[in-house]
Amino acid sequence: MMKQILILGGGASGLAAAVIASELGAQVTLLERSDRVAKKLLATGNGRCNLANVGKNAYYGDENFANEVLSRIGAEDVRAFFDRLGVPTRPDSAGRVYPACNQAAAVVDALRLRLHQSSVRVVTGAQATAIEKVEKKYIVKTSAGSFSADKVIVCCGGLAAPKLGAVNAYSLLTNLGCKLISPGPALTPIETEKAPIKGLSGLRLPVTLTLCDGAKPVAATQGEMLFADYGVSGVCVMQLSRDAHHLLKRRAKPILYVDFSPAMGLGDYRMERLQPRNPFANEARMLRYLQEREGYMPENDLLLGALPRLLRERLPKASAEELAHLLCAYPLPVTGVRGYDQAQVTQGGIDTKDFSPETLEHHQHKGLYACGEILNVDGDCGGFNLQFAFACGMIAAEHAAMAE
Ligand SMILES: Cc1cc2nc3c(=O)[nH]c(=O)nc-3n(C[C@H](O)[C@H](O)[C@H](O)COP(=O)(O)OP(=O)(O)OC[C@H]3O[C@@H](n4cnc5c(N)ncnc54)[C@H](O)[C@@H]3O)c2cc1C
Numbered sequence: 001m002m003k004q005i006l007i008l009g010g011g012a013s014g015l016a017a018a019v020i021a022s023e024l025g026a027q028v029t030l031l032e033r034s035d036r037v038a039k040k041l042l043a044t045g046n047g048r049c050n051l052a053n054v055g056k057n058a059y060y061g062d063e064n065f066a067n068e069v070l071s072r073i074g075a076e077d078v079r080a081f082f083d084r085l086g087v088p089t090r091p092d093s094a095g096r097v098y099p100a101c102n103q104a105a106a107v108v109d110a111l112r113l114r115l116h117q118s119s120v121r122v123v124t125g126a127q128a129t130a131i132e133k134v135e136k137k138y139i140v141k142t143s144a145g146s147f148s149a150d151k152v153i154v155c156c157g158g159l160a161a162p163k164l165g166a167v168n169a170y171s172l173l174t175n176l177g178c179k180l181i182s183p184g185p186a187l188t189p190i191e192t193e194k195a196p197i198k199g200l201s202g203l204r205l206p207v208t209l210t211l212c213d214g215a216k217p218v219a220a221t222q223g224e225m226l227f228a229d230y231g232v233s234g235v236c237v238m239q240l241s242r243d244a245h246h247l248l249k250r251r252a253k254p255i256l257y258v259d260f261s262p263a264m265g266l267g268d269y270r271m272e273r274l275q276p277r278n279p280f281a282n283e284a285r286m287l288r289y290l291q292e293r294e295g296y297m298p299e300n301d302l303l304l305g306a307l308p309r310l311l312r313e314r315l316p317k318a319s320a321e322e323l324a325h326l327l328c329a330y331p332l333p334v335t336g337v338r339g340y341d342q343a344q345v346t347q348g349g350i351d352t353k354d355f356s357p358e359t360l361e362h363h364q365h366k367g368l369y370a371c372g373e374i375l376n377v378d379g380d381c382g383g384f385n386l387q388f389a390f391a392c393g394m395i396a397a398e399h400a401a402m403a404e
Pocket of ligand 1: 041
């Protein structure tokens with residue numbers, strides 16, 4: 001007999017699950033609380049949808065669980081899935097995979113078309129409020145009535161970006177005994193003390209960043225940073241927000257050191273994570289550069305032409321030694337991280353220990369699956385979060401459609 005599968009949530013993992021389950025012959029109903037599916041997916045990658053990463057996995061929370069899931073369905077499988085849907089993809093030089101047309105809309109359209117072709121029933125405006133097991137069936141209560149099925153795949157996402165549909169859906173699983181690892185915003189801008197950034201809002205510069213706990217370097221990145229009136233933003237900043245959040249939670253006093261060498265042509269600034277190191281590592285090179293300039297630049301403005309005026313005006317008129325020190329480790333004391341409104345993902349979530357990384361099925365509640373960001377897994381910027389969501393959805397759907 002045809003298996004009946006309910007999928008809760010029409011985001012990345014839910015849509016991938018619906019495609020695979022229907023292709024394998026299951027009767028699929030997808031319940032989405034918003035008025036349409038894939039709202040967040042459409043906004044990903046600045047509208048380009050960075051849907052996977054062919055580089056080394058970069059996951060946090062239950063990293064082992066993520067790696068096990070991705071050892072079954074990896075970046076090339078996700079690419080093949082989209083190729084099959086008519087969306088060829090290609091990686092950039094940093095391994096980030098985008099649709100070849102660079103349009104998130106192409107990804108969403110292809111998924112929706114396949115659901116339509118496979119007769120998946122999509123019910124929008126249906127927010128799941130509870131899951132119950134009654135004999136051999138699951139009953140899902142929603143704002144649009146009750147639905148029943150043999151299997152349920154929970155793909156409700158995390159708390160990041162409420163404007164794009166995120167709500168708290170953890171109780172669907174905690175009411176069934178799952179544990180919740182305290183969630184928090186991740187991949188979000190960082191708030192700093194206001195004095196060191198005053199007047200710099202709107203300035204965008206390539207930099208190297210080192211997050212320190214006192215004198216100890218904790219994490220480092222490089223890329224383009226944007227000054228804002230509350231602190232700093234940009235992908236390289238967001239990559240450090242998870243560590244900043246943890247330091248603040250344990251009442252440490254984190255400092256973000258900004259090295260302006262890349263902005264002055266003294267270093268590479270491809271967006272990437274770096275090994276944490278002494279934030280003053282480039283000081284000697286910076287000093288040599290400034291000393292060379294001393295011969296031909298105006299005495300009081302060694303940085304003329306090398307840095308934007310806004311920043312030059314913030315720096316003291318100092319000796320080359322003092323300037324070199326400051327330019328390699330401009331200290332921004334961290335006061336907070338931005339909330340879910342500006343975060344791209346949620347760290348924490350439903351504890352993975354109750355679920356199998358081979359199938360995404362709950363160990364005790366057979367026929368119950370959880371996928372994507374609702375779980376205690378989050379990845380770096382660069383396609384890792386969508387890759388995990390798609391992989392989970394595909395694996396869970398295959399098992400739900402095939403297993404007894
Ligand atoms: C602005 C932005 C840009 C991003 N860019 C990228 C990127 O380029 N690459 C990348 O890898 N990651 C990116 N991410 C992260 C990525 O989008 C998410 O990690 C991913 O979408 C998670 O997939 P998911 O299926 O778990 O949840 P989601 O895609 O969030 O889908 C969850 C769905 O469930 C619905 N839902 C929630 N609760 C219920 C309920 N109770 N009943 C019914 N429906 C419910 C929601 O409305 C939503 O449609 C970005 C995130 C944001 C906010």
